[in-house]
Amino acid sequence: MVRLPLGYCIDSTEVTRAQYKTWLDTNPPTTGQISECSWNTSFTPSKEWPPTDKLNYPVAYVDWCDSYAYCLAAGKRLCGKIGGGSNTYTDYNNATKSQWFAACSSGGVNRYPYGNNFNGTTCNSNEAGYHAPVAVGFLVDCNPAPPYAGIYDLSGNVAEWEDSCEGTVKYQYCHLRGGAYCPHLNLKQDACGRVPYGSNRNNNLDPHYGFRCCS
Numbered sequence: 001m002v003r004l005p006l007g008y009c010i011d012s013t014e015v016t017r018a019q020y021k022t023w024l025d026t027n028p029p030t031t032g033q034i035s036e037c038s039w040n041t042s043f044t045p046s047k048e049w050p051p052t053d054k055l056n057y058p059v060a061y062v063d064w065c066d067s068y069a070y071c072l073a074a075g076k077r078l079c080g081k082i083g084g085g086s087n088t089y090t091d092y093n094n095a096t097k098s099q100w101f102a103a104c105s106s107g108g109v110n111r112y113p114y115g116n117n118f119n120g121t122t123c124n125s126n127e128a129g130y131h132a133p134v135a136v137g138f139l140v141d142c143n144p145a146p147p148y149a150g151i152y153d154l155s156g157n158v159a160e161w162e163d164s165c166e167g168t169v170k171y172q173y174c175h176l177r178g179g180a181y182c183p184h185l186n187l188k189q190d191a192c193g194r195v196p197y198g199s200n201r202n203n204n205l206d207p208h209y210g211f212r213c214c215s
Helices: 017-024 064-073 099-104
Strands: 159-167 172-177 197-199
Touching: 017 064, 064 159, 099 172
Parallel strands: none
Antiparallel strands: 159 172, 172 197
């Protein structure tokens, strides 16, 4: 984890397949989840599981509730509001409130982790040519400058669930951050501020969605 000037910590990389497997191998119970996740009866990714290779790649095919539960079990939390709790749905681009946005934008200064000018090969975007996830931290320049340095892939690779939701318990919509390697989640549109929307209910089939934790 990296400790940031605003007094919280954030994972240096997206949660990997190896890390997630280690947790699943403990057989975590699905009972006792928050009310918004009472429907969630399995934490197992819906495809490409169990992993036999690429253990240092980001875990995908997980929904918001899987991500929330993993971070809680790890003694952390899904990145949300600076100071604790969920971030308000409309404050996704407020660097004094959103843990994820503050880290990605270097405290609200930049549109991308590495600066204000888009470079399609710095992070794992569609333009980078991989057309699939890569190992976390593989693209070493996809990383903010000090004092936010050491946080990789905030732009691209897989989009990341954020604890920033709205709606009813039955129809909860939560933010996904940072875009991904695929064209429809392209990074040109202000990767730190742009938010592709997702439901926390039925998106565990998506290979583009992952997460990281804060504390």
